[in-house]
Amino acid sequence: MRIGIPHMGNVWVTVKALLKGLDVECVVPPMSTRRTLSLGVRYSPEGLCLPFKLTLGNLIEAAEMGADVLLMPGGSGICRLGYYGNIQQQILDEMGFKVEVKAIGVSDRKLFGVLALIRSLPNKPSWSAILSSYRFGMAKQNSLDRIEMQVQKVRPVEQTKGTANRIYDKAIKAVDAADDYDALKSAEAEHAVQLNQVPRNGRKPLLVGITGEFYVLLEPFSNLDVEDELGKLGVEVRRTTFISKWTRFSLFLNAMGLNEKQRIHRAAMPYLKRDIGGDGWESVGEKVLHSREYDGIVHLAPFTCMPEIVAQNIMPSTKEKIPVLTLLCDEQMGKPGMLTRLEAFVDLLERRRKIPSSQ
Secondary structure (H helix, E strand, C coil): EEECCCCCCCCHHHHHHHHHHCCEECCCCCCCHHHHHHHHHHCCCCCCHHHHHHHHHHHHHHHHHHCCEEEECCCCCCCHHHHHHHHHHHHHHHHHCCCCEEEEEEEHHHHHHHHHHHHCCCCCCHHHHHHHHHHHHHHHHHHHHHHHHHHHHHHHHCCCCCHHHHHHHCCCHHHHHHCCCHHHHHHHHHHHHHHHHHHHHCCCCCCEEEEHHHHHHHCCCHHCHHHHHHHHHCCEEEEEECCHHHHHHHHHHCCCHHHHHHHHHHCCCCCCCCCCCCHHHHHHHHHHHHCCCEEEEEEEEEEECCCHHHHHHHHHHHCHHHHHHHHCCCCCHHHHHHHHHCCCCCCCCHHHCCCCCHH
């Protein structure tokens, strides 16, 4: 069996490690490109969102590489995500691919949905093998997320632009190549030291939170590398979502996770009193929670995503007057236009910082 996966940030490293530990070959398609997007747009129903189109493009490329099973997140939540797998299966069938799309029930069954899918593999791995592989895969994800958080702090203050990104690219390769915990620990430590040694320019950067829909937050190609572009403008980014953090309060039903999610929802309650699907409730809550900490917020939303459209319309009306820039992500979004909006937003935040009475 050859299992293919769609891209979503660096999560491919985690899934690849997990499947390798179970003696299953993982087919990782190329990082998303214009071809990926073109394939997804060509074969998707017009009204569906960018995450559907890009993941479909990834799955097509994985099928072209010989994958016979394709993994796709799913579930029975309010978001349309629950229908993605079924529709993508129909599209791939019509294209003539002999593949099976398996939905991972993350939105309803949490960790149990992931483990149940793994247990259904033809080689029937033992529970001990599943848990061991899962732990090692998540250890890699934790390492990558810690390194990325460090990169976010270095980008806006590095003397030579692009230095942190080059170290991060090498770190991803090193973590992917690590075969045991010692090698993983060594890879993380080595690249953390390199990031600490990057020459700084001494400036105090603006602090901008990035919130919004899960996929466009985590997949740089879908948001035109917005975090990198903000870093070039001297802005330190605080992204509200990381796979390791999301796993703790979404897949595991522990007290810490439940408390974290409840804290976000309580913050949103004066303006939004119930779950509206996707990450809309969380987007509003994150703005309220961090209004005193951040200089501004960039809100990322796929075009036609109803939960984020609701959140977008609520955010300007909250009593917390922190500036919010909403970027609607789809195949029509161009980088020059996005950069113009980011530059204007950063100019606004810099002026606002100089005039405290305007806050």
